[in-house]
Amino acid sequence: MFKKPVASLKSFSPLRSSDKRRLRDEILASFPALRDMEPIHDTPINAIITPDGLQSAKFTSYIEEPGTLYTDSEGTPLWFKISSSNKKDSVIVPTVYTLWKFPALIPGLTTWNPVVDKLRNGADLMIPGVITNNTEVPDLEEGALVVIFARGNKYPLGVGTMAVSGRSIASSRGSMPPKGKAVHILHLHQDQLWAMGNKPELPSDWSHGVKTTLDDEYETSDEEHEADGEELSENLKDASISDTKGKAPVRDNDTVQAQSSNENNASVDKAEEPIEAVEEAIVLSAEEVDKYLHEALLYVLKFKITEAVAKELLPMNASTFYSSYVLPNRACGKAAEADIKKSSWKKLAKWLKTVEKQDLIKCKDVKGELILLSVNWSHPELKSFKGHRTVEQQAARQAKIEAAGTQASSDAKGLEVLEAYRPNSASADFFEATGRSKDGYYSLPELRSLLAEYIKEKQLSDPKNQRMIRLDEVLREALAKKGEQLDRVPRDQTSDRLVNNMVHYHSIGYKDQQPRFIKGGVKPIQIIQEIRTGRKTATRVSGLEQFMIDVDTFGQEIQVLCASSIAITPLVGASPKLNLREIMVQGPQVKNVTAVLLEKGVPKKYIDFLDKTAKKK
Incomplete structure (x- = not known):
């Protein structure tokens, strides 16, 4: 929803006390667990979820979904509401900033770290991307709010709605292979909504357990792909994520590498960038394919399926081992074209049984399916193996470089065009009375806040009707039209009247540069x-x-x-x-x-x- 900047964002305005109470009651009704929480650092929960200076603004997302955004006084997003034609169906959603304060507020699903990177590109989470092995899947109904955790961490990285029920995801274990969307993503760490806030560092106690994978490593559950070597090319079409509209799956780079080596694949899904054809086709002999696959196998056994994680990952079916471990960890270059069908073995089961005879692994045939049971980590060949740069590492590095370049370009080229107002002779005394410069430029939210402070300080609200403001001499001059006699005005007209007694400007400037103020419209x-x-x-x-x-x-x-x-x-x-x-x-x-x-x-x-x-x- 916030992959791209919002299409439109109205001016922020402070919430009235009644609106603030209404919002707080709505949040507590939606998340009753907050009622029983103890204060955090002596700050009451109510003051955290709806702090002083809370502001709101209407917005329309880049996919034309309307909503309301709530921020603190510094502009950090705390909540957003997805509007609906039926107000009863509107949903209040916490941002990642709020979820970091209450990490257990909403049940969550866990995924692999590389999948999170792809979700940031605007994809929805697919069922194969959900870790179900040794991980509890919450019993949520379709449409319920759910958060996304990266494996090994206790703080959510995103929030969305369930595309299917939790029972459907849990029951997908062992399917061949599991398919379909799991979560429709609404908001993620580092998306455009996150960029509006103060962007703090990750919490100091980010990880709550031993993290066995690096951020650029690829792992998957042993139920993700269930097929034999003959059906491998079909399994590679299944992905962990899809595009935002669900038109087509988006595959990991290593999967694309594997598919490009399959002679039977003639096209690539439109949801990913097309793979450019190589000018000269790389032709490998069977002996070379055997060598490259064996090196990929050694890399997996030494650096991926280590003794430390063996209990969690093994036993594993052969097709998952091959598609999710061996293929992504082939060496860069010519080795990336190695495929079991081009080897001297032709079939996956035959190759693994040959490896078993070398005392590197132990396998077992269970009802016609080959299962990897254990690894001999003391094997001399494993001890002497030095490793190589894998196709998956190369793709991850390239993706990071491209993302960094895109972000740098976006940061450098962001041009802001904002409305501003400058006092004239009629309103100048009001700004001097509030200690502000009469030569300054003010946005509409600043003017509203300034008026609210002045009215509160001077106790100008009508005791019998809080919607009416009694005017003192300073405020009368600032709000009245020329020749108009006023004693009081409705509260909701004060900002419009003040703006009418100011000079309209626009500010234009790039990020981190002094803006230029231009009189009148742009x-x-x-x-x-x-x-x-x-x-x-x-x-x-x-x-x-x-x-x-x-x-x-x-x-x-x-x-x-x-x-x-x-x-x-x-x-x-x-x-x-x-x-x-x-x-x-x-x-x-x-x-x-x-x-x-x-x-x-x-x-x-x-x-x-x-x-x-x-x-x-």
Whole structure:
């Protein structure tokens, strides 16, 4: 729900006492366990769930779902409500910030650490991604709230709603293989909702037990895939997660690597990036495949299925061992193309029985299915094996690099355009009376908070009707229209009246940069496509200066991108004092210009396009 920034977010406003009490009662009704909790660090539970300075704002998510967001006085999200046409069906949901204070507030499902990384890309949690072996699955009904834990940690990393009942997930153990969604994800650690808050470090007691896997390791339950070696290529199509709309599964990188080596696979699901074809097909001899698979086997037995975790992982069926351990841990390069069907053994069971004869493992045939029982960790070949970089490690590293680059780009290019107000002669005395600067710029939430503080301090609320405000001399001058005589006004009109006696501005600025305040409304960037002399199409761009974009630098970027000549001239009709200029580039370049503007962080609603060529045609 918050994979991308919200499509719209109204201004935040402080909650009235009655609204705050109503919200607190709703939270306690939804999560009754809070009523019996002891204070945390001498702070009452009610003061934690609905602290002083609580604010709210309406929002619409990028998938056009409406809701309400509740934050503390510093803007850290605490709760959000998913709106419904039926108010009784609206759901109040704690954010990760709140869940870290109450980690046992909602029952949870546990998944592997690499799956969490993929959930952050906007995927829903699938049943194969839920750890069911030696882990309790809560008895939740479909649609109930559920949190997501990473294996070995006690603090939730996300929250969502059950796509199926907990009984259905628990009963999937041993299916061939388990399929379908487990959880519809609403909010995750490090998503756009999380980014709105203060982003603290992970709690100091993050882990509550011995963590046997690293963050970039891949493991799965021994029920995730149940098929023999002949059906391996079909099992690889099943994944731990899916895209947000459930159109198609999203597979782990190691699974994609395995599938690319299967000659029978002709296509890749649309939910993942397509695998580029190799210019020259890598052809491995049977001897090379045997060697690479054996090295992958040694890597798994030495670094993955160790003595420390053997009791938890073994026994394990052969197909799970191969698809979830051997394939992801092949070496990078040519070895990544190794596949059991291209080996001299051809079949998985035949290969593992050969390995068993080498005294590396012990297997047992149970009702026609080969089961891995134990490992000989003292085998000389295991002791001398040094290891290698695996295809799964390479994919994880690449994903982290790409994620870091995307985040850095997002942080650097985020442009904020906000409304602001500055006192005029009528309202200046009010700001001086409250100890604020009469030359400052104020947002609407700040003005509302300032009014509430002043009214409370001066005790201006009407004792008989709290909705009415009695005006003193200072507040009367700040709220009244010219020539208007006022003794009192409704409380909900105070902020609108104050804004009417202020000068309207907009602030425009990039993150971590001093914003620029512009009087009046924001004028969009104009892109005009027209036919010039000689019936040649040209594209003109103006209004860049207001968005802190250097015209000369932008012109050079467009010239290189479009491979066209440009001309930078003074903007016709603009005051010479403003030094405004426009860029003209040859050809119909609207798409290229728009793409560069969006890349620089200019919101799309501030880009206007006028096509004059259509009229002349």
